[in-house]
Amino acid sequence: MRIDVLTIFPEFFQVLDVSLLGKARQAALVEIHVHQLRDWAAFKSDGTPDAHRTVDDAPFGGGAGMVMKPDVWGSALDDVLEEGGVLVIPSPAGVPFTQALAAELSESPQLVFACGRYEGIDARVAEHYAGRGFRVLEVSLGDYVLNGGEVAAFAMIEAVTRLIPGFMGNAESIVEESHSDGLLEYPSYTRPASWRGLEVPPVLLSGHHGKVAAWRHEQQLERTRERRPDMLADGGAEAL
Numbered sequence: 001m002r003i004d005v006l007t008i009f010p011e012f013f014q015v016l017d018v019s020l021l022g023k024a025r026q027a028a029l030v031e032i033h034v035h036q037l038r039d040w041a042a043f044k045s046d047g048t049p050d051a052h053r054t055v056d057d058a059p060f061g062g063g064a065g066m067v068m069k070p071d072v073w074g075s076a077l078d079d080v081l082e083e084g085g086v087l088v089i090p091s092p093a094g095v096p097f098t099q100a101l102a103a104e105l106s107e108s109p110q111l112v113f114a115c116g117r118y119e120g121i122d123a124r125v126a127e128h129y130a131g132r133g134f135r136v137l138e139v140s141l142g143d144y145v146l147n148g149g150e151v152a153a154f155a156m157i158e159a160v161t162r163l164i165p166g167f168m169g170n171a172e173s174i175v176e177e178s179h180s181d182g183l184l185e186y187p188s189y190t191r192p193a194s195w196r197g198l199e200v201p202p203v204l205l206s207g208h209h210g211k212v213a214a215w216r217h218e219q220q221l222e223r224t225r226e227r228r229p230d231m232l233a234d235g236g237a238e239a240l
């Protein structure tokens with residue numbers, strides 16, 4: 001998979017090299033290119049040089065903040081987005097990012113993350129590339145507002161790349177983790193069996209695989225009911 005990130009803060013993404021993702025990069029499972037958006041802002045839309053490399057302008061209709069210019073984004077995306085690529089625009093106004101969406105995106109040949117700042121990117125950018133046949137997704141990390149798309153893009157890149165076959169050492173740990181079966185993961189314990197007066201649930205020491213599996217499933221249901229009843233309401237109920 002190839003991932004391209006367009007941002008005015010490329011330095012945010014240096015940490016990609018030191019995390020687990022760095023290993024996937026070294027193993028050539030994923031190729032990540034981080035681009036400075038201002039490299040496409042050297043000229044104004046009338047063709048004259050722009051020493052300031054401006055990427056934003058005041059919103060039509062008035063209001064607070066600035067909007068990122070469509071001409072700059074258009075030049076950058078024309079260069080970077082490849083056939084079959086998916087354009088992902090992190091935005092608090094997007095569709096929710098879920099494990100199911102991460103799994104879907106992990107099968108794309110190319111993901112391009114367009115990281116907006118300020119009040120976002122001129123809405124015609126998404127419209128234009130959707131009109132040209134690209135899959136365009138405005139995606140939200142959650143119901144809160146970040147300063148820009150960078151942190152959201154980083155989280156999405158981590159969630160997507162760890163699902164690429166060969167990335168995780170232990171494929172089972174992916175199958176058993178939270179959200180993969182519509183439920184939260186069960187609690188885990190390791191040695192010592194007794195710690196500060198707290199005991200590991202005896203069933204886990206029993207060596208009885210069937211009982212362990214049943215206990216874990218019950219714990220998943222209990223946790224999900226308590227912490228995320230919404231997951232049981234919308235489809236997770238099939239796991240009951």
Ligand code: ADE
Pocket residue numbers: 090091092139140141142143144145146147148149152
């Ligand atoms: N940009 C700002 N806030 C965001 C959020 N919650 N999700 C994705 N991108 C964002």
